[in-house]
Amino acid sequence: MELKKPESYEELLELQKILNKHIPFLKTTLDVILALDDEFQEWLKELPQEYNFKNWKKKEYSREKELEELADILFFILQLANRLQGLNLFYRSAFKLWDNIKEKIDFSNEELRGSLIKNMKYSLYGTDDRDISSIMYDYVIICHSRKFTKKEIMDKYWEKWQKDMKRPSEDWNLKER
Structure with missing residues (x-):
């Protein structure tokens, strides 16, 4: 794969696989979910x-x-998708x-905003594969409701991915690998 700005979900997954070979390893699926949740809290x-x-x-x-935090969330969603390869179709x-989302999703509506946040949390800690696979759906709806385009998110992911590829030699603790 030529390393270039991603234009598809598949290219994002491939970039994440490359990055995962160079970053500190999250030991379990729960570790990835907890890291994703931490980034979600940072976004909030x-x-x-x-x-x-x-x-x-x-x-x-x-x-x-805010865009940076949404991109950080995507890193862990992709890490989870790569880990659970059978669910990539859902993602x-x-x-x-x-x-294809045409309707406006009004983030200022307190009830709707609460539902979006609760749905993501439920998806993160759901007990079956369907709940885990809905994380991407929740993420897309949240980004859309905050008026971030897929292009903005993918561009920020690419920018951060390039920086993260340099980080193992600069500031990540890799002694345990």
């Missing part, structure tokens, strides 16, 4: 003040920082859904 803290659960802490909103179809 980057939301604008009116949606941010951490409302006691004043913070200026940055769309770029792929959810990813393709992105281009």
Whole structure:
């Protein structure tokens, strides 16, 4: 595979496989889910003040920082998809859904916002494969509701992927590998 900016879900999976060969290994599927959840929590803290659960802490909103956290979530979703190879079909179809969503999803609606967040958490910690495979679907809906395009997410993933490929020699602890 030629290393280039990804344009498809399959190319994202391949890039993630390459990166996974160079990064600290998450031992279990639960480790990947916990890492994904950690990034999800970081995303929640980057939301604008009116949606941010951490409302006691004043913070200026940055769309770029929110985009970075959404890209970080994608890294772990792809890691999970590669680990659970039999479920890639479900992830792929959810990813393709992105281009076909026509309706506006109003993130300012408190009930809907709560449902999106709870659905992602449920999908992360669901007990069967269907719940795990719905993580990508939840992710796509969240990104769409926050008005991030697939292109923005993939471009940010590519940018961060290139930086992450340099990190093993710079700042990751690889002594246990």
